[in-house]
Amino acid sequence: MTDFLPREFLDFLIKAEKATYASQGDNASVTPLLEGSRQLEFQEGPFLYRDVYFGMSYFVGQEVVYYQGQPIWSMCYSGGVDKEFEMDFVKKVYAFLRKALRNVSADHPFRGPKEFVEGDYIYRDSNSGELDEFTGKETITFANKFIYSLNYSGGFIR
Incomplete structure (x- = not known):
């Protein structure tokens, strides 16, 4: 398929995720x-990470990693904040989400950590599979109420 090392790909993916939405948002x-x-x-x-998405309160998107110009890995996702909330609160939720996503790690490389807590906000991520094929779901609660969820899946392109 390619001549990169698995650790080289993983290191790049983590850097890319931290450098884009998690740090700079839109x-x-x-x-x-x-x-x-x-x-x-x-x-x-030789690596390029591209994340394309539509929407704000509810959004859908796809991340793709290219190696030497060829797509090698992708993740699709969709989710958002419950409809009942005003945009000011949505922006606060996404600010918290970005903090959680900056904690992505090599042992949990898809979205954020298994759990991240700040004040009344709790981020949780659960998934199954490995980088080559996986599915997962992340949620955020605020004051013990579910306010956000996102489903994702992806893997290496064969």
């Missing part, structure tokens, strides 16, 4: 290829 966006979307990118050496 401000990391480059000119999108798809009209109406937001597009985040990070490149280092």
Whole structure:
């Protein structure tokens, strides 16, 4: 398939996830290829990470990692904050989400950590599988009430 080492890919993926939405939010966006979307990118050496998504309170998107110009790995996701909340609260939830996502690690490389707590907010992520094929779900509760959920799946492209 390719001549990169698994650890090289994993290190790149973690750097890319931390450098884009988790650190900069929508401000990391480059000119999108798809009209109406937001597009985040990070490149280092032969690897390019691209995250394209639509929506805000509820969103759908796809992350793709390219190696030497060829797509090798992808993750699709959809989710968001419950409909009942105003945009000011949604933005606070996403600020907390970005903090959680900055804690992505090599042993849990898909989204954020298994659990991240700050004040009344609790982020949780559960998944099954490995980098080559996986599914998962993340949730956020605020004051013991579920307010956000996201489902994701992906793996290496064969």
